[in-house]
Amino acid sequence: KSVLVINGPNINMLGIREPSIYGKADYAALVRTCKAAAAEAGFSGIRCFQSNHEGAIVDEIQAALGTYDGIVMNPAAYTHTSVAILDALKAVSLPCVEVHISRVEDREDFRQVSYVRQACFETITGMGLEGYRKAILDLAARLGM
Numbered sequence: 183k184s185v186l187v188i189n190g191p192n193i194n195m196l197g198i199r200e201p202s203i204y205g206k207a208d209y210a211a212l213v214r215t216c217k218a219a220a221a222e223a224g225f226s227g228i229r230c231f232q233s234n235h236e237g238a239i240v241d242e243i244q245a246a247l248g249t250y251d252g253i254v255m256n257p258a259a260y261t262h263t264s265v266a267i268l269d270a271l272k273a274v275s276l277p278c279v280e281v282h283i284s285r286v287e288d289r290e291d292f293r294q295v296s297y298v299r300q301a302c303f304e305t306i307t308g309m310g311l312e313g314y315r316k317a318i319l320d321l322a323a324r325l326g327m
């Protein structure tokens with residue numbers, strides 16, 4: 183089975199961006215963590231995609247249909263704004279885990295809403311890169327692997 187990992191805007195700036203909130207590890211480390219977790223979980227395929235563009239993320243979710251068995255996604259700021267990403271997840275109806283590096287529930291009011299959450303079977307926050315590993319393992323369990 184195959185997993186698609188999607189990261190939204192500014193996740194490419196990991197390590198540089200607000201390290202007190204998001205940590206010192208960079209995006210390459212995030213990808214390494216996901217690839218190791220996918221192998222550990224028994225996935226034979228993994229793609230890690232990052233974009234700063236909402237439409238590109240919608241395109242990627244649509245293209246996952248028939249190719250990937252599930253999605254792990256940190257929509258970053260689009261979490262709090264994007265009906266389009268929610269609708270794309272509903273359109274493909276693939277099992278999805280929502281991941282946030284930081285503990286969004288302890289942050290600003292505008293981060294308290296998640297549009298994507300209703301299309302996800304689980305939300306993981308505040309675990310840093312380890313949250314991606316947990317998401318991939320939980321997705322594998324959900325897929326009966």
Ligand code: DQA
Pocket residue numbers: 191192193256257258259260261281282283284285286293
């Ligand atoms: C984030 C939290 C979002 O509120 C923020 O806009 C991000 C990253 C996280 O991983 O903690 O860019 O999704």
